[in-house]
Amino acid sequence: MVSKEPMDYNINVIPDLYPVIQTEQQQDSLSTQLLYFKGLIRDDYGFSKMAFHYRFIKTSEENLRTKIWFQKSFPLIGHPIRISFFMPGICGL
Numbered sequence: 001m002v003s004k005e006p007m008d009y010n011i012n013v014i015p016d017l018y019p020v021i022q023t024e025q026q027q028d029s030l031s032t033q034l035l036y037f038k039g040l041i042r043d044d045y046g047f048s049k050m051a052f053h054y055r056f057i058k059t060s061e062e063n064l065r066t067k068i069w070f071q072k073s074f075p076l077i078g079h080p081i082r083i084s085f086f087m088p089g090i091c092g093l
Helices: none
Strands: 018-028 034-042 050-054 070-074 084-090
Touching: 050 084, 070 084
Parallel strands: none
Antiparallel strands: 018 034, 034 084, 050 070
């Protein structure tokens, strides 16, 4: 059955807000070469994956002074909208 009568539609749009990313760097109290990172990420529609990317710019370790980015992935269950994270010590500063 085909109708030639006009139809009206209403569309409600829900805006996608920008994600919020808060990080904090802390130096180890016993070793000045260890850094810890902690933080919080939030998004109104949730996340499908989370990874922490870093590289060494200034370091006493010659082999770490590269343009290579390192990655630490965090496993997620479902699509959480709020994640607190803790990145244990990164050594080599």
